[in-house]
Amino acid sequence: MTFYPIGRNTKSNLFRSLILLLDLSREPIMLFDTRQNRILYATPRFCELSGYYLSELLKQSPEDILGGENITDYADATDVNLTLQSKNGNVLSVVGRWVPLGLPEPWAVVRISPSEDPSISMQRWWLQVLEAFGELPRLFRLPNLDRGVWEAANLLARLFEVGYVGVYRADSRFPALQRMAYVGNESLFPETLPTTDLIRLATSTVWIPGKRIITETHRIARMRNLSYVVSAPIGLEQAMVGLLVVADWEKSPPPFLLEVATMVAGYIDVLIQHFLLSESLHVEKAVYQHQEQIRSTIVENSHEGVVVLDTALLVEDLNTTAEMMFGYTRNEVIGHAVENILISPDRLMPALISASHGKSFPSLPGITLHRRNGQSFPADLKILPVERDGKVQAVVVLINDISENEQIRAQTRQLEQRAFLGEFMGVFAHEVLNPLNGISTGLQLLATRLGEDSPHRDLIARMEADCNRLAHQMEALKSLSKPYEPKQEPVNIGEVVSRLVERWRPRMARLKIMPIVQVDDNVPKVLGDWRALEQVFMNLISNAMDAMSQEGGVLSVRVKRNYSETLRPQVEITVTDNGPGIPEEIRDRIFQPFVTTKPHGTGLGLPITKRIITAHHGTIKVSSFPGGTVFHVYLPAIPEEEG
Known part of the structure; x- marks a missing residue:
């Protein structure tokens, strides 16, 4: 112009x-x-x-x-x-x-x-604002809240090129608003603001010099000669959690700063709620995982079988005990109807149907169930509905297999009967021995009065032999029924066995039996009663000789160290013969009283043998087959420093 x-x-x-x-x-x-x-x-x-x-x-x-x-x-x-x-x-x-x-x-x-046209410039600036706000959703993926709040404050500072942006948060542990993030000149505002500012700045506000001072935020701005302060509350009016503060000391508040600051404050509020919820969910997840681990450990290691059903009575899960109890794996039964798994002649399904409608059955004793192989077993059941908000979510069936308990009870009754029988036999043997001794004495007196050529002497001799045999059996009964406590002293078991074999060697020669004794070097001693232990091996060697008395054979005795049965060192003694073996029908009962393969045996030798070994804290085992029998005796060894 x-x-x-x-x-x-x-x-x-x-x-x-x-x-x-x-x-x-x-x-x-x-x-x-x-x-x-x-x-x-x-x-x-x-x-x-x-x-x-x-x-x-x-x-x-x-x-x-x-x-x-x-x-x-x-x-x-x-x-x-x-x-x-x-x-x-x-x-x-x-x-x-x-x-x-x-x-x-x-x-x-x-x-x-x-x-350029100002409207175009303003349009470009708003596009920058929209682009910046488009970055905000990524803040939810940041690892922590403080970083996300700082990013939001930095976005506001970049858009308006302001001197200071601070985010303050209320914390119940502190009586003031704590600064959790800032961008710009740190010295413009302190790290804390009074909580009263949160109440008085409940709406977004612009303060410039000359306006009335109503908060500590305004007072600080005037003291530091700031050109303006914009504040925006974070959170709803009834639940404000913080304050967004924007300030500068060189220029006036830019257009739309108040509106954009209000939007950013709202976003920060959502961000805070998101991280609080995430933290709460993380804690709840950790607690749930901890409780689930405990529950899983208890369920998986429970002696009771656990079967979980849905409301349609389809199998959802079962524990390891239930798998072993029924013979099914978890993957085989999940999704199958319960009547295909819990097979019972009892009326079990009506109880399960009632449980799916909310009725519990805390005790169903004596229910007969069937395993996968068809075998039946008795069990005590509990059927419990799992409810939430008054609705049944699942049905839990707890199964206690009582077949083992029944076996234990039967064994206990048998042991009680045996204890009573042992006590009775002890008394019986004592009462029989007295008149038996009288009969034997009378027979001996009668024999002396008869002449040598009396036809009754053979009869009297047979009667005396029967009395002696009966007296021997009564003494064995008395020995079996009496409590036994062995005398404790170090015993060289190799010497005991070797001495016994030497004593029996002449008889073995007559029976065409070849004895072989092998005692390893440095075999430790055992603690016990050598007389009782001698009786043990005398019984075992005598039985082996009887087994080979018809055709002869080889009798082998081996004494050695053994570390395989227990952690503590033991002495193992094996007595082996190549006789006909123990019949299969009595092999499992060979250590029970009155079980014998001898025509004139009492059946008390091996029970007494086992009793003596048990009293010495040892064990005895037998393995037999046609053509041979091996008895294994294990006795605790004395540690070498004690022996």
């Missing part, structure tokens, strides 16, 4: 005329005095673009408005790229042209053309 002289009017008339002409233009134009370097006038469009009132512009220098540039340094009527400093702190890129007016006064105009 070029202006020409308009006559010799007075200076004031010239100025008024010039203003009228400038107002006719719709362009942003500024009139200034080049000599005094001050602004004389600006068109309404220029005031609108810069954000200043005309009265405010008249107090400024052109350089203050044009980013420090002195436009008079450029050539006349030349377009120059300038920056226009708006009142709200925004910097606008514009094109300026300095045009001297050629008047007596040193006046010139600067015609401003925006580099």
